[in-house]
Amino acid sequence: MEISRHRSLPGGRAVLGGVLMAVAVVGVFSAYTRAGQDPTDPIVVTTRSIRVGEVLEASDLRQVDGELPGDTAAFADVDGLVGRVALGPIDEGEIVQAGSVTAESATPGVHEVAVALPRRQIAVGRLKPGERVDVFVTYDERTSSVVRGAEVVQIEAEDAGSLTSDREISLVIAVPTGDAVAAVVHALRTGDVTVVRSTFAAASVDDPLEYEGAGETSVASTDEAG
16 A cells, blocks of 8 residues: 655745745836826926016916825916916926915015025014015115015025024015016125115105215105105
């Protein structure tokens, strides 16, 4: 009588090895499947380079499909961005993130411009949106006001909103005319700009204050509204 031997069951190590191989195969398959999927997140990107202070228009933006990390705060539609002001330069084709633009669209009837300066050049503490500021520029031995009574639309600080450090602060201010925007931008590019709290009740570029060298302050108009 022939006695046949039963095949022994695989040992624990063999079973564990098989499980690990199965998991690896499933993982590779899942990764391959995900790689073959089309991106599904709608994302708004720029169609051209945007300078700080520019108001975004529909032609500056387009919607594309992509994949974003879970913690990225980006915009999904163009309409939600039209009219907002750029707080910093945005390159062509770059994703427009929430921190790159103002929280709201520009106010009709005024022009909004972003002013990014070191804290020491914004000579106000506890500044809040809705308050007004004067913008001054210094060239060599001469200082003059660029715009007075400009309303603060938005304020951002590099260190989570603190205005007490030496880091850069971005203000978005509302000025009355396109010429005033050009004057502020020119001052930022060519001179040393300082922002101070204003007593004006409305924005004005008329009758600027001027200071020449070590002489006395020259005031074209001393009447202040508000």
